[in-house]
Amino acid sequence: MAPSDDAPAVQTRQEWSNPAGGGLIDRFGAVRGASQALAAPLSAEDQLAQSMPDASPVKWHLAHTTWFFETFVLLPHLDGYQSFDPRYGYLFNSYYEAMGDRHPRPARGLLTRPPNADVLRYRNHVDRAVERLLAAPPTIEVRDLIVLGLAHEEQHQELILMDILHLFFLSPLKPAYAADGPIPPARRTSPRFIGFAGGIADVGSDGSGFVFDNETPRHQVLLRPYRLASSLVTNGEWLAFMADGGYRRPEFWLSDGWARVKAEGWNAPLYWEDAGDQWRTMTLRGACDIDPDAPVVHVSFYEAAAYAAWAGKRLPTEAEWEHAAIRAGERLEQIEDSAWQWTSSAYAPYPGFAPAAGAVGEYNAKFMVGQMVLKGGACVSPGGHSRATYRNFFYPHQRWMFAGVRLAQDGAGFGPLEEFRADVIEGLSAPRRRLEPKWFYDARGSALFEKICRLPEYYLTRQENDLLARIAPEIASRIPGGATLVELGSGASLKTRRLLDAATGIAAYRPIDVSEAALGAAVASIAADYPLLDVRPVIADFTAIEEIMAAPTNGAPVGFFPGSTIGNFAPAAAVDLLRRVRRLLGDEGLFIVGVDLAKEAETLLAAYNDSQGVTAAFNLNLLARINRELNGNLDAANFAHRAVWNEVEGRIEMHLAVLKTHVARAADTDFTFVEGETIHTENSYKFTKDYFAALARRGGWRVARVWESPPPRFAVYLLEAD
Numbered sequence: 001m002a003p004s005d006d007a008p009a010v011q012t013r014q015e016w017s018n019p020a021g022g023g024l025i026d027r028f029g030a031v032r033g034a035s036q037a038l039a040a041p042l043s044a045e046d047q048l049a050q051s052m053p054d055a056s057p058v059k060w061h062l063a064h065t066t067w068f069f070e071t072f073v074l075l076p077h078l079d080g081y082q083s084f085d086p087r088y089g090y091l092f093n094s095y096y097e098a099m100g101d102r103h104p105r106p107a108r109g110l111l112t113r114p115p116n117a118d119v120l121r122y123r124n125h126v127d128r129a130v131e132r133l134l135a136a137p138p139t140i141e142v143r144d145l146i147v148l149g150l151a152h153e154e155q156h157q158e159l160i161l162m163d164i165l166h167l168f169f170l171s172p173l174k175p176a177y178a179a180d181g182p183i184p185p186a187r188r189t190s191p192r193f194i195g196f197a198g199g200i201a202d203v204g205s206d207g208s209g210f211v212f213d214n215e216t217p218r219h220q221v222l223l224r225p226y227r228l229a230s231s232l233v234t235n236g237e238w239l240a241f242m243a244d245g246g247y248r249r250p251e252f253w254l255s256d257g258w259a260r261v262k263a264e265g266w267n268a269p270l271y272w273e274d275a276g277d278q279w280r281t282m283t284l285r286g287a288c289d290i291d292p293d294a295p296v297v298h299v300s301f302y303e304a305a306a307y308a309a310w311a312g313k314r315l316p317t318e319a320e321w322e323h324a325a326i327r328a329g330e331r332l333e334q335i336e337d338s339a340w341q342w343t344s345s346a347y348a349p350y351p352g353f354a355p356a357a358g359a360v361g362e363y364n365a366k367f368m369v370g371q372m373v374l375k376g377g378a379c380v381s382p383g384g385h386s387r388a389t390y391r392n393f394f395y396p397h398q399r400w401m402f403a404g405v406r407l408a409q410d411g412a413g414f415g416p417l418e419e420f421r422a423d424v425i426e427g428l429s430a431p432r433r434r435l436e437p438k439w440f441y442d443a444r445g446s447a448l449f450e451k452i453c454r455l456p457e458y459y460l461t462r463q464e465n466d467l468l469a470r471i472a473p474e475i476a477s478r479i480p481g482g483a484t485l486v487e488l489g490s491g492a493s494l495k496t497r498r499l500l501d502a503a504t505g506i507a508a509y510r511p512i513d514v515s516e517a518a519l520g521a522a523v524a525s526i527a528a529d530y531p532l533l534d535v536r537p538v539i540a541d542f543t544a545i546e547e548i549m550a551a552p553t554n555g556a557p558v559g560f561f562p563g564s565t566i567g568n569f570a571p572a573a574a575v576d577l578l579r580r581v582r583r584l585l586g587d588e589g590l591f592i593v594g595v596d597l598a599k600e601a602e603t604l605l606a607a608y609n610d611s612q613g614v615t616a617a618f619n620l621n622l623l624a625r626i627n628r629e630l631n632g633n634l635d636a637a638n639f640a641h642r643a644v645w646n647e648v649e650g651r652i653e654m655h656l657a658v659l660k661t662h663v664a665r666a667a668d669t670d671f672t673f674v675e676g677e678t679i680h681t682e683n684s685y686k687f688t689k690d691y692f693a694a695l696a697r698r699g700g701w702r703v704a705r706v707w708e709s710p711p712p713r714f715a716v717y718l719l720e721a722d
Contacts, residue, residue, distance in 0.1 A: 031150045050109025055163035065153040067092040084125045098359035154382040161380040169282040181284030182379040184338040186293040187231040189429035198223035201323045213356045215389045221319045225411030228324045233405040236292030252309040257302025270298035270399035295404045297339045301396035304342040304405045316408035318345035321375040325388040331426040336377030339404030347371040347393035378402035437682040443517035448618040457606045463714035472502035481505035482555035488542040493522035495562045508534035512542040557585040564596035567685040578699025597713040598686040601645040608643035616641030632666030654682040
């Protein structure tokens with residue numbers, strides 16, 4: 001979306017399930033039908049009116065999106081195609097200078113002709129022609145253009161709702177677009193600030209799936225530690241800003257923003273009206289009272305920055321927002337379903353950016369000045385349209401889009417206990433309660449996990465140890481002399497000995513683990529048994545790998561990640577971790593990864609529901625840690641360990657099932673637990689060999705060698721930098 005009419009150009013193509021075009025035909029019909037469904041509640045008069053130069057009539061949106069397919073797809077690529085009406089090229093072009101002159105944008109509301117009926121006939125004419133074109137397998141160029149056109153049309157679907165809301169707001173009748181029109185949902189949990197360690201982060205698309213060209217190229221940025229609000233600023237919080245003179249106090253405002261406040265008389269967000277004892281606002285459902293728990297929307301960048309200054313916070317940068325959205329999971333709510341979120345970043349090209357070739361590429365580059373980036377998505381955004389790398393952009397004074405505010409602050413001094421506290425509050429407050437598995441590993445949890453590894457049902461450690469014993473000499477032959485072994489989540493470092501014994505040229509060892517107790521014991525043992533080895537432990541969460549070890553090695557780096565811990569990460573997060581390890585280890589780096597392979601559910605369930613109850617004790621120990629470190633009173637008797645196989649996701653899930661309804665307290669917060677619900681504590685994904693190889697490729701690695709154990713199957717991958 002942009003403060004104008006067109007979509008950025010496509011950089012990479014979406015792969016559709018039906019290469020002959022059948023899947024694309026279905027998608028084409030669904031998107032085109034959705035646009036007309038949005039127009040269905042509107043009269044012909046509604047669809048003609050233009051409320052301001054920034055907006056466009058609904059009829060124009062319907063025609064312009066059709067013009068895109070006719071101009072860029074059909075005329076160049078469908079033999080014998082006849083234009084519906086050659087004059088429409090002038091009427092419904094937007095900004096494409098290469099495609100000729102166009103009707104002035106501020107005068108689109110004067111286009112009483114063609115009538116709505118002709119616009120619908122135009123759409124039908126073009127739709128049938130696109131279907132004829134897709135009857136045969138499309139070329140890559142045609143497929144890319146159609147996918148781009150569909151993303152472009154989805155942007156106009158959001159613009160239709162934005163523009164009609166502005167039009168209806170200006171009407172004295174304050175009509176509703178629809179009784180069930182989309183509105184931003186209220187926040188679900190108490191607001192918290194979630195900490196992120198920062199470091200070197202990748203920003204921009206990784207090249208998988210459809211993206212606009214302004215999301216590329218992927219590049220690195222350095223982030224200082226920061227914190228991001230778990231939810232958006234609410235109407236109630238904005239009312240407090242207003243009551244404290246927020247619109248009357250220039251100390252909070254940027255100079256251009258304060259000039260806009262005075263020139264246009266701003267005293268509240270757009271669409272708010274003072275009804276005496278109650279503020280009311282205009283929505284797609286008509287005029288209604290302000291909901292204090294709903295996110296504030298229709299505020300400009302200037303207003304967002306002023307509110308942040310008043311609150312003693314700041315707006316996040318674009319890179320911070322993207323970094324957090326990828327890593328925080330459910331701890332961040334209202335990411336794509338409420339309001340676009342202002343960032344403090346100017347809309348500018350990424351380093352190395354080049355516009356897409358041809359006329360479809362001229363849109364983005366020429367708008368990369370004077371505008372600000374918004375991230376996320378809004379209640380009016382089509383489902384599935386947005387993504388973490390998406391770059392929306394508007395001028396800092398504009399307010400008619402669904403734009404809101406997520407606050408940020410610097411993160412200096414954010415320690416492990418504070419992070420644990422924030423994670424517990426967020427996780428236990430979520431609609432689907434969850435706790436991060438990294439918090440399993442206090443001293444007792446680490447000891448219990450080592451006991452799990454020795455259980456007869458827990459095949460993973462046995463199979464991996466036997467496999468490593470067999471293949472260690474071959475792995476050692478690939479490791480150069482003087483190398484530094486960097487182990488993620490080292491635990492007791494038992495499997496490490498297999499490599500150290502075989503690869504006698506390893507000069508240094510950098511074990512990384514979140515458990516100080518486990519790491520201390522392991523390091524003492526390793527140092528005693530390998531006195532010539534340079535051992536330097538790092539007590540930290542290994543997912544923060546860039547911040548932990550900015551210069552981790554003296555010799556050639558070799559990463560070691562045993563135990564199939566990679567399976568604790570969802571596929572996208574696993575790719576992100578692989579990519580960050582790739583950056584840490586460098587172009588000459590090697591990475592040895594243990595991977596549990598897909599197998600029958602009975603074997604998996606037995607491993608996670610052992611007969612001695614050790615896994616249950618390990619899971620329940622998380623409650624004991626919360627009680628000890630966060631002053632909790634969670635009674636383990638009210639919970640039970642549960643491990644289930646999720647066939648759809650291809651993962652074992654561990655939960656703590658609530659046995660009876662009760663209230664418990666932790667981290668100065670009361671939580672009501674309902675019988676039958678669960679706390680989701682861990683996932684363990686199981687992979688096919690080819691699927692993990694594909695994830696590794698996306699993470700910047702190529703498979704140099706893979707070894708597989710006898711059943712129950714386990715694999716060890718040797719990865720080389722790609």
